[in-house]
Structure formats: structure tokens, C-alpha cells
Amino acid sequence: MAILAPEKGWWQKKVASDEKTWIMFAAVVALALFVLMVGWHLLGKQNPSYIVYSTSPDEFYKLAQANWAKYKVGEEAGIPVVQPPPDADVFVLASTWKWEPVLVLKKGANYKFHVSSMDLLHGFSIQPVNMNFAIHPGYDYVLTFKPTSAGDFRLMCNEYCGPGHHTMIGKIKVED
Numbered sequence: 001m002a003i004l005a006p007e008k009g010w011w012q013k014k015v016a017s018d019e020k021t022w023i024m025f026a027a028v029v030a031l032a033l034f035v036l037m038v039g040w041h042l043l044g045k046q047n048p049s050y051i052v053y054s055t056s057p058d059e060f061y062k063l064a065q066a067n068w069a070k071y072k073v074g075e076e077a078g079i080p081v082v083q084p085p086p087d088a089d090v091f092v093l094a095s096t097w098k099w100e101p102v103l104v105l106k107k108g109a110n111y112k113f114h115v116s117s118m119d120l121l122h123g124f125s126i127q128p129v130n131m132n133f134a135i136h137p138g139y140d141y142v143l144t145f146k147p148t149s150a151g152d153f154r155l156m157c158n159e160y161c162g163p164g165h166h167t168m169i170g171k172i173k174v175e176d
């Protein structure tokens with residue numbers, strides 16, 4: 001019974017051979033999973049990795065505003081429509097409860113995304129592709145991004161962020 005102390009010297013008992021087999025088996029499985037983790041990162045269609053820098057909501061907001069002013073081509077319901085050229089920096093800002101700006105990108109071009117939140121934890125999720133990142137305020141998430149198909153994509157928030165969470169839907173248009 002667990003309520004009683006184990007008998008003295010129990011830790012000095014030799015490990016039985018079947019127990020040794022199980023320990024070896026577990027070690028082999030753990031090592032195999034460790035190797036798979038690296039392989040899966042390189043070969044599996046996982047979330048791409050990104051680089052994170054620390055920033056502040058104020059600083060990021062200023063950088064985003066300057067970037068949008070440079071590449072702005074219009075406005076949709078008060079949200080700027082931004083068309084950055086290939087290889088440009090692209091700023092995406094999450095706040096309760098919207099994504100800014102509306103992006104117009106070119107298929108096959110490379111972009112350097114900077115994503116941050118102004119207030120709470122939000123989730124940057126591009127639908128219907130498998131991309132999903134947690135976005136905390138105070139950090140600049142930098143990811144290289146190359147749209148591989150044309151069409152209209154939705155940017156969803158994938159972390160519950162309050163009563164307007166379900167309305168937090170952004171737009172990315174990818175042109176041929």
C-alpha cells in the first residue's frame with residue numbers, strides 16, 4: 001500500500017532483466033522520436049519556423065504605419081489595402097478585434113512578414129493552409145513567406161481573445 005513507507009534499501013535491489021528490456025525499449029523509442037522530430041521539421045509539412053525579436057506595441061505600430069504608407073493602394077472598411085513589392089517587408093498587426101492591413105501579394109514572390117499584437121495574445125492562422133502562429137504583444141515575429149497559389153485567403157485569429165474573437169478575420173489576396 002502506498003500509504004506505508006517502502007521497505008528499507010528498496011532502491012538498492014537489482015533491476016530485473018524484463019525491466020531492463022523495457023527501459024532499453026523506452027530509450028530506443030525516445031531516441032527515434034528525437035530523430036523524427038528533426039526529420040519532421042525538414043520534411044513534414046509543418047508550420048515554418050520564424051525568428052522573434054522583442055519590440056513594443058508602440059514601436060511596432062509606428063513601423064507598421066510607415067510601411068503601409070509606402071505601399072498603400074486603397075482602403076476597405078477603414079482598413080488600409082497594402083500591396084508590397086516582392087522581397088519587401090510586410091507588417092501585419094493584430095488587435096482586438098481586427099487584422100490590419102488587407103494584403104495584396106504576388107504568387108511566387110518572397111516576402112518578409114513581421115507580425116505582432118497590439119494588446120492580447122492572438123493567433124495568426126492562414127486559411128485554408130496549415131499555418132498557425134501564436135502572436136504575443138511585445139514581440140516581432142519575422143517569417144519568410146512565399147504564396148504558392150493565387151486566390152483569396154482568410155487570416156483567422158486562433159487564440160480566444162474576447163467577445164469579438166470570432167469576428168477577427170483578415171484578408172490576403174494573392175494575384176497570379
Ligand SMILES: [Cu+2]
Pocket residue numbers: 122123157158159160161162165166168
Ligand atoms: Cu482571437
